[in-house]
Amino acid sequence: MYDSGLIFTAIMPIFFIITAGYLARRLGWLNEAADRSLMTVVVNLLYPAFIFSLVLGNDALRDPAxxxxxxxxxxxxxxxxxxxxMLLARKLKIGDQRECRTFAFSTGIYNYGYFPIPIVALLFNRETTGVxxxxxxxxxIAMWSLGVGYILSANDPKPIWRRLLSGPVIAILIAVPLNWLxxxxxxxxFAFESIDLLGxxxxxxxxxxxxxxxxxxAKGVRIFERLRIPVIAVIIRLGIFPVILIFFAFLFPFPTELKAxxxxxxxxxxxxFPIVLARQFDGSPEVALKVVLATTIVxxxxxxxxxxxxxxxxxx
Incomplete structure (x- = not known):
């Protein structure tokens, strides 16, 4: 059993590093030209290495469940x-069709990678992080097929299967069978040590x-206009959905690692990531930014x- 103080300690480094990135950009230490190459390295090398380091030798992932x-x-x-x-956004008249779609897409996807991973790693164990x-x-799969493919009305000519086969997904598809066998x-x-250092x-x-x-x-975006959008997003994402997902975990006899x-x-x-996708596809970056910033801060x-x-x- 953990208290909220330890959990608060677990999330502090996340917000500290994000703030450091914010300041590094404002001070000119990290320029925009570096972002694309650095993120490519993260997605295609470092994050897959991280996946291999947590999946290989993971006994929990030898359980079919x-x-x-x-x-x-x-x-x-x-x-x-x-x-x-999407239904709620239209009923509450969040904005025009484009803004409603962006609101549904941005609010519908929780931060499933870079936020929860360090928290799970600190609060639980290596096996749970692998799960x-x-x-x-x-x-x-949901984000690229339904989210980008239909809700945002993607204009990217690449087929959905090519979007799905990202570095992390490929790493999972390779690492899980290797671990199983x-x-x-x-x-x-030395192979494990190298993978661990990269990860x-x-x-x-x-x-x-x-x-x-x-x-x-954040430059040029009217953050404090149309506050209804971020307020509703906070209520849905940080108020309603946690109750539903936690109750779902309580209701069914899932493995302990999955419940965690x-x-x-x-x-x-x-x-x-929905902010980037809203810019790239037919979405509203301003709506996405307001939703993400508000829920992240709260x-x-x-x-x-x-x-x-x-x-x-x-x-x-």
Missing amino acids: NIVLPPLIGLTSIVAAFGSI LLVYNVGIE RIDEQLPN KCAIPLALLIIGATFADL VMVVQAAMPCGV SFVTIPLWITFGMRLLDL
């Missing part, structure tokens, strides 16, 4: 969120880039509360 159920629940949670928020990474495959037991120690760089570097992205997008992942994911703010307070509540309810 922890391989099949996590991506299925991740997929279901996002699809249900997209549908319900989290498998869980995220379902979110990736215990191939990792045949690898030399440890992934989260801090990604958080720095997120902070720099916030600094870029669901509790942490339930507390997460909106993901940052989550500084709500994350410890929801995780504490969920862990006590589920006796984790």
